Amino acid sequence: MTDRAQHIMAAARELLDAEGPDALSMRRIAERVGIRAPSLYKHFPDKAAVEAGLQAQGMTRLTEDLEAAEAEIGADPPLLVLAHAYRRHALAGPHLYRLTHSRPLARTALPEGLEDRAALPLARAVQGDIDIARSFWAFAHGMVVLELDGRFPPGADLDAAWRTGCEAFAQAKRAGSQGS
Numbered sequence: 001m002t003d004r005a006q007h008i009m010a011a012a013r014e015l016l017d018a019e020g021p022d023a024l025s026m027r028r029i030a031e032r033v034g035i036r037a038p039s040l041y042k043h044f045p046d047k048a049a050v051e052a053g054l055q056a057q058g059m060t061r062l063t064e065d066l067e068a069a070e071a072e073i074g075a076d077p078p079l080l081v082l083a084h085a086y087r088r089h090a091l092a093g094p095h096l097y098r099l100t101h102s103r104p105l106a107r108t109a110l111p112e113g114l115e116d117r118a119a120l121p122l123a124r125a126v127q128g129d130i131d132i133a134r135s136f137w138a139f140a141h142g143m144v145v146l147e148l149d150g151r152f153p154p155g156a157d158l159d160a161a162w163r164t165g166c167e168a169f170a171q172a173k174r175a176g177s178q179g180s
Contacts (some may be wrong), residue, residue, distance in 0.1 A: 058100030
């Protein structure tokens with residue numbers, strides 16, 4: 001990626017973080033960079049390409065957050081450790097999270113192997129049980145989106161809800177392992 005393209009992506013990320021996905025337009029990004037909008041098209045064919053680049057940043061960041069959490073797994077249950085990391089990731093950058101995880105994923109724009117790498121900490125935590133991993137990811141995503149949307153009642157103990165969900169998935173994994 002050229003220096004100018006990196007500058008454009010940085011401006012797009014600043015705009016996204018400040019105002020959300022709806023604020024992303026080629027005109028607004030160009031203004032942040034200090035160029036005219038048509039000049040952006042020399043580096044990105046359209047807004048979708050910029051958004052795909054932002055999704056790649058979001059997936060990379062999630063991957064790094066989950067890998068760091070996995071390295072810290074100790075006394076706490078692995079699913080709880082990964083759930084905390086996932087939640088922190090989403091709450092730290094809600095607009096990037098939504099762009100990356102609540103819209104179709106531009107898989108062809110991701111660095112090769114990134115999506116698989118992002119899934120590995122969870123896959124290892126459930127000993128490769130893909131059904132448990134997918135279900136757990138859906139639980140974590142749902143919890144995060146509900147929290148971001150302010151859908152839980154005031155004073156709701158979300159830490160307890162996360163713990164309960166993690167324990168349920170761990171119990172399901174144990175039950176599945178015993179039935180094998």
